[in-house]
Amino acid sequence: MKYNNILNISMQQIQIFLKCFQYRNYSRVAEEYNFTPSMISKTIRTMEEMLGLQLFIRAYHNLTPTPAARELAEGWKGVCDIVLESISKACDVQEKLSSKIRIGLLETTKFCADYVMIKLEEQAEKSLLEDIQWERRDMHSLPAALDEDIFDMVITWSGEKPYFRNKDTRWKTIFRSPDAVFIARGHPLFGKEIHSFADFRPYPFITLSPTAYPHYYEFLQKICMEHGFSPILSSICGSTESARYNLNLGKGAYVASSLICCDWENEDVRKIELEGEGNSDLLVVWKSQHLTPRMRETIDIITH
Template sequence: MRKSLMRLTLRQLQIFRAVCEHRSYSRAAEEMALTQPAVSLQIRQLEELLGQPLFEYIGKKLYLTDAAQALKQAGEDILDRLGSLDMQLSDLQGSLQGQLTLAVESSAQYFMPHLFAAFKRQHPEVGLQLTVVNRAQVIKRLNDNRDDLVIMALVPQDMALEFLPFLNNPIVAVAPPEHPLCRAAKLSLQDLQPYPLLVREPGSGTRKACEEYFQQKRAHFAQTLEVTSLDAMRECAIAGLGLAILPRHAVSQQLAQGALLELPVEELPLYRSWCAVHARGKHLSPVAQAFLAFIRDERAQISALARRFADAAHPSAG
């Protein structure tokens, strides 16, 4: 091994990782609570130790060199192993400690905090870093090995992944109470076609699932309004800007309050399973292993949580 590599510090690796993630010295400095010159100095010292440049600017964009890609992988391995060591030492002391890093598709953001809270009751010293993104961003994070686990539906078949399905994600059609379709006792997808439909942005898992299902059912919506978040889509539906086809968990409160009504569409709900996903062969931390064991073994708790959401959406059924 080169003697110069033995002079690498963990702090340098952390700063380097921040620059890689943000592709920006200034944003990395903000994250690390440093000045931008301090970040630049640490990167220059790293380049001297490696004997190769780590970044290059093309136009106004920062790109990683081959040396940076190699250091990024090695740095992630080192920092992950140290995190695992910390958790293992805590486990030997009789308590599971550490942080679970989760990236979740936006359709799961309403349920996952409750699921993690149930897990945390068993392991009170575990922390959570939760990032909410759309499906395309989840896939990018999987490729970049950014998280312990990701929560998504429609797991890509062209990637080497391990996944554990753990809960159905029912997708339903909703409208405000004054909408004419709310007076119908039974509807088909074709009955919805004359009305404007709110849709998520390209890259959304909910949009992908719905488009594939509409194609299968030969339903075509000529009038669509694109909305880039579930919360905004829900508010647009309440405002009467269009029908929405959304995860039931995302609108449970609005259904319970009567701000939205679930339309009795014969072909709905559309069910997709939420899955806990990680790269095949990934070294999982003890916290990630414990969380996977929890969602695998505590089906009764998860079902009870799901029923709470269902009862909130349909209070008369409880």
């Protein structure tokens, strides 16, 4: 007899065969699976056809395994043990991974990462710190990553709020910050006293792409219009890292959060804080349906 379709054998069929081998009776097996004896009989007959083997010699209320069945029983019991063990290990892996807190962090600045980590290291238990997985990304990719459940929570600039479209999204402020203008050495105002944002009227600005970051472009326009002018644009950038690069090259002024981007300031880049201007806070954002006790503990620590 030739075997065929052996890859179509299911784990349930194997388990039913092993029970028949153990009990030597269709009715006993049917009771255990809450099936009828005819269903068990049909399962064994189907397996025999698939394998091209006779598995049992039938007699009234009795099954006698054939030598082929004995060989299969010995091998398949080991297969079932391996499958059960692998499933158990997979469950353990998933449980460990599900206990992790995946946090996406804007890569615009090292200061934010340091600020959050210092708070956690000072107040969180070691087990909580070990459960946190960090990933730094461009801030504008964070809302979509949260929506797609790539992260459990994200830490980003408050200007990203319009991009969190999930109605289940919640956020809390980590710290508040005014806006600031950053200019590189060589800018006409670099060494001068600045009295008002209006002093930047004649000079170009760097902006994020109105297509990719419409809210940032509106934010820049709003600040400029409030001071009586429309911004001259020198560079339109596809990411905050590109904007910073153009800033360092002296391509123009860049408006950003004073605290979030405070580590941009150095001997070649000047920061002019705009008193009373803007609302460029650092936020932690999550989905309320996904909030766990460990996430709540993390949020409480970094927002107090």
